[in-house]
Amino acid sequence: MTRLIIGAMVRAIGAYPSGWRYPGAHRDPRGDAAVLRRTAEVAEAARLDYLFFGDWLATGHDLEFQDPYLVARVDPLSAVTYLAGLTRRIGLIATANTSYADPYTLARATASADLLSGGRAGLNLVTGAEPRVAGNHGRDFHEASGSRYDRAVEFEHVLRCLWDSFEDEAIVADAAAGVYLDPSRLHRTDFHGAQLSVDGPLNVTRPVQGHLPLVHAGSSPRSKLFAAQAADLALVAVTGLEHAVAVREELRSLAFESGRDDRTLKVIAPVLPIVGDTREHAQSIADELSELVQIAEDWPDGPPAAFPANRSLAQLSTLLGVDVSALSPDRAATSSLVAGFSGAGQELVEIVAERTGRSPSGERPPTLRHLVVAASVTASMVVGSADEIAAEFEAWAEAGAVDGFNVLSAVQPAQFEAFAFGVVPELQRRGVFPTEYEGETLRDHLDLGRPENVHVTSRDARFRPVTGRDGVGRRAFERGPRHP
Ligand SMILES: Cc1cc2nc3c(=O)[nH]c(=O)nc-3n(C[C@H](O)[C@H](O)[C@H](O)COP(=O)(O)O)c2cc1C
Numbered sequence: 337m338t339r340l341i342i343g344a345m346v347r348a349i350g351a352y353p354s355g356w357r358y359p360g361a362h363r364d365p366r367g368d369a370a371v372l373r374r375t376a377e378v379a380e381a382a383r384l385d386y387l388f389f390g391d392w393l394a395t396g397h398d399l400e401f402q403d404p405y406l407v408a409r410v411d412p413l414s415a416v417t418y419l420a421g422l423t424r425r426i427g428l429i430a431t432a433n434t435s436y437a438d439p440y441t442l443a444r445a446t447a448s449a450d451l452l453s454g455g456r457a458g459l460n461l462v463t464g465a466e467p468r469v470a471g472n473h474g475r476d477f478h479e480a481s482g483s484r485y486d487r488a489v490e491f492e493h494v495l496r497c498l499w500d501s502f503e504d505e506a507i508v509a510d511a512a513a514g515v516y517l518d519p520s521r522l523h524r525t526d527f528h529g530a531q532l533s534v535d536g537p538l539n540v541t542r543p544v545q546g547h548l549p550l551v552h553a554g555s556s557p558r559s560k561l562f563a564a565q566a567a568d569l570a571l572v573a574v575t576g577l578e579h580a581v582a583v584r585e586e587l588r589s590l591a592f593e594s595g596r597d598d599r600t601l602k603v604i605a606p607v608l609p610i611v612g613d614t615r616e617h618a619q620s621i622a623d624e625l626s627e628l629v630q631i632a633e634d635w636p637d638g639p640p641a642a643f644p645a646n647r648s649l650a651q652l653s654t655l656l657g658v659d660v661s662a663l664s665p666d667r668a669a670t671s672s673l674v675a676g677f678s679g680a681g682q683e684l685v686e687i688v689a690e691r692t693g694r695s696p697s698g699e700r701p702p703t704l705r706h707l708v709v710a711a712s713v714t715a716s717m718v719v720g721s722a723d724e725i726a727a728e729f730e731a732w733a734e735a736g737a738v739d740g741f742n743v744l745s746a747v748q749p750a751q752f753e754a755f756a757f758g759v760v761p762e763l764q765r766r767g768v769f770p771t772e773y774e775g776e777t778l779r780d781h782l783d784l785g786r787p788e789n790v791h792v793t794s795r796d797a798r799f800r801p802v803t804g805r806d807g808v809g810r811r812a813f814e815r816g817p818r819h820p
Pocket residue numbers: 389390391392393431433461462463464465466481553554555556557558559560571572573606
């Protein structure tokens with residue numbers, strides 16, 4: 337039976353550019369503590385596997401228009417530690433940027449989060465795509481992808497060595513004998529690589545889970561190789577079901593080529609469901625959200641300098657093959673106008689019809705604004721009733737496209753609650769998502785075993801970079817048979 341992994345990608349003011357403008361939406365990040373608490377309570381009541389917190393280490397006015405949640409947000413590890421004390425069962429995954437983080441500090445904070453949550457912490461390692469981060473961390477420039485991934489490879493190795501500093505039996509705590517520590521079970525890291533140098537040992541005992549489940553999010557060839565070799569969950573950007581099938585197969589075969597049991601790599605896709613009582617209701621929500629997205633033409637004298645170039649009638653004209661730049665954004669895209677559109681333009685009209693229920697020949701045709709928004713907001717959306725969305729999730733799982741989803745919510749808290757209390761029970765009714773938490777730890781929820789201590793097995797402790805199919809990989813193992 338298919339068993340989906342489902343986590344919530346928490347974005348406190350919503351994960352759609354205009355979500356914060358929707359009636360009743362949470363919109364002031366100064367109130368995030370209450371929203372995070374409520375989100376965690378709802379997610380745990382729905383038995384979601386984890387809450388996932390992304391990260392972005394810089395801010396600026398431009399982000400207001402691209403991705404308003406990136407403007408101001410709580411640090412992800414702080415959110416995880418806060419929620420560790422408020423929840424009992426749900427996993428809590430924080431993002432860290434390996435290009436800028438200090439491995440000893442991160443190993444210490446994450447091992448602590450795992451201990452404080454009873455084994456429910458996870459860590460998403462990214463190398464970062466935002467160049468402004470460099471100046472916030474005393475660097476002259478953001479390193480190129482190759483160098484960032486070289487560092488990420490060393491980083492992951494060092495993290496595991498540091499987490500394993502204490503063997504599970506290292507703290508003896510024999511009060512009668514006066515023996516606190518077995519020093520033979522405390523291990524130095526002694527890693528001195530091209531980019532990182534760490535002595536160790538870590539001054540936190542081994543995490544409850546041994547190693548926190550590692551997530552990696554990216555899309556380049558080096559990113560895929562890193563995910564295949566180092567991650568338990570690969571968070572991928574996919575354009576549709578067929579693309580997802582291909583990406584999952586590629587990642588799993590890379591994992592196999594790296595000598596790993598490829599079934600232990602779970603491929604997770606982000607998805608943004610718009611949930612309504614009926615399909616028409618969901619479409620009316622998606623329609624209102626589209627209408628609330630600002631486009632360049634909303635400023636008669638031109639948009640702010642940082643406004644995204646692709647959110648304009650000028651850019652849409654290129655895609656449509658028809659110059660609509662002098663028209664009003666509220667001009668209806670009627671059948672006669674649409675007839676002149678390019679193939680890509682016609683496809684866009686179909687996407688808008690599916691999402692909003694508006695068709696060129698109908699009573700309420702889409703407007704040019706709807707088309708600009710559909711072309712420029714790239715979130716992977718599915719619009720419908722709870723049952724329709726659950727059916728779509730199930731179809732993806734059965735096609736071998738994903739092992740699970742990271743669910744984004746356009747409007748907080750309403751859309752998240754509609755998902756948790758509407759779609760999740762439908763998935764449970766279909767038997768593709770469990771109704772109860774069984775194990776205690778995040779690794780249990782993800783069906784991952786507890787790893788051995790690298791200092792005891794010593795195999796992983798030897799760091800040997802090797803050349804993989806798409807670049808420099810981590811290390812070579814004996815290859816076992818590939819499982820079906
Ligand atoms: C689904 C998804 C989520 C991501 N989340 C984050 C994030 O929260 N913070 C971040 O710095 N980068 C994030 N990234 C960016 C990647 O880490 C990556 O650095 C970026 O896409 C550049 O591509 P590359 O690393 O594959 O070269 C995400 C990427 C994907 C596909």
